[in-house]
Amino acid sequence: MTTNLITETGPRGAGKDTVLSSIIEKFGSEIYRIKPCTTRAPRPGETHGIEQYFISEDEFKKYEELGKFAFVNPPHSGYRSGTLNTELIHPISIVDITALGAGILRDYVYLTRWESFIFFLVCRLQYSFPSYSEQAT
Numbered sequence: 001m002t003t004n005l006i007t008e009t010g011p012r013g014a015g016k017d018t019v020l021s022s023i024i025e026k027f028g029s030e031i032y033r034i035k036p037c038t039t040r041a042p043r044p045g046e047t048h049g050i051e052q053y054f055i056s057e058d059e060f061k062k063y064e065e066l067g068k069f070a071f072v073n074p075p076h077s078g079y080r081s082g083t084l085n086t087e088l089i090h091p092i093s094i095v096d097i098t099a100l101g102a103g104i105l106r107d108y109v110y111l112t113r114w115e116s117f118i119f120f121l122v123c124r125l126q127y128s129f130p131s132y133s134e135q136a137t
Contacts, residue, residue: 003088003089003090003091003092003093004091004092004093004118005088005093005094005095005105005118006023006031006092006093006094006095006118007094007095007097007101007102007105007106007118008020008094008095008096008097009096009097009098009099009101009102016096017096020033020094020096023094024094027092030092031092031093031094032090032091032092032093032094033093033094033095034083034087034088034093034094034095035049035050035051035052035053035087036052036053036081036082036083036087036095036097037052037053037054037055037059037060037063037069037081037082037083037084038052038053038054038055038079038080038081039054039055039056039057039060039079039080039081040054040077040079040081041054042054052081053084057080060080060082063082063084064082067085068084068085068086069082069083069084069085070082070083070084070085070087070088070104070105070108071083071101071104071105071108073098073100073101074100083095083097083101083105088105088108
């Protein structure tokens with residue numbers, strides 16, 4: 001089976017969810033959205049198994065001990081997160097991930113002989129255009 005991984009990274013508020021949702025909407029069932037595990041509680045509107053897998057700290061430690069993670073992020077704001085090996089078995093997958101995580105997954109892709117690895121960065125550029133009144137002076 002040919003396997004391809006697309007990773008998306010960028011700062012908070014850059015529009016990653018918008019880009020990811022657009023890609024999923026465009027390609028539908030042809031592309032699988034990788035869902036990481038996290039020990040934080042779901043935010044309003046989030047559903048277990050849709051955006052992420054929300055698990056307890058004990059479950060996270062158990063998965064880690066059993067080697068079920070392809071990678072684990074360093075703790076952030078007191079929470080832990082990681083991507084399960086079982087999330088990386090689809091022909092075309094996309095994930096919203098930190099730059100560090102993308103680097104780790106890149107190494108995983110090469111070690112497991114995936115067909116391709118695509119990395120893209122989403123960033124919000126802020127321009128400061130002069131107003132019409134400033135242009136007239």
